[in-house]
Amino acid sequence: MEHRDAYRSEAALVTAIASKLGCSPDSLRVWVRQARRGGGERSGQSSAEKARIKALEREVREQRQANEILKKASAYFAPLW
Known part of the structure; x- marks a missing residue:
């Protein structure tokens, strides 16, 4: 990204x-x-956020x-009480 100005577009x-x-x-x-997402330059979830969400969903x-x-x-043992 440091050489961004040397090219006419990001694709180039x-x-x-x-x-x-x-x-x-x-x-x-x-x-x-x-x-860019990880650095906050671009919207969206960073890799760390995605990993945290995945871990929370698993939990x-x-x-x-x-x-x-x-x-x-509980239903099995309830009649025994």
């Missing part, structure tokens, strides 16, 4: 730099977008499963 920049790095322009474009799913197990155990 990404294409030129990707060939120097030996990767595809699409891969580099994705990395640039992720870096919620596990809690719901545990609650279902407890409900079934």
Whole structure:
């Protein structure tokens, strides 16, 4: 991004730099977008936010499963009291 002014467009920049790095322009474009999101330059969720949301969703799913197990155990043992 430091050489942004030397190119007529971001597409030209990404294409030129990707060939120097030996990767595809699409891969580099994705990395640039992720870096901008992570740095707050671009709207959207950063990689850290996505990972945190995924972990929280997993935790919620596990809690719901545990609650279902407890409900079934409660219903099973209720007649015994």
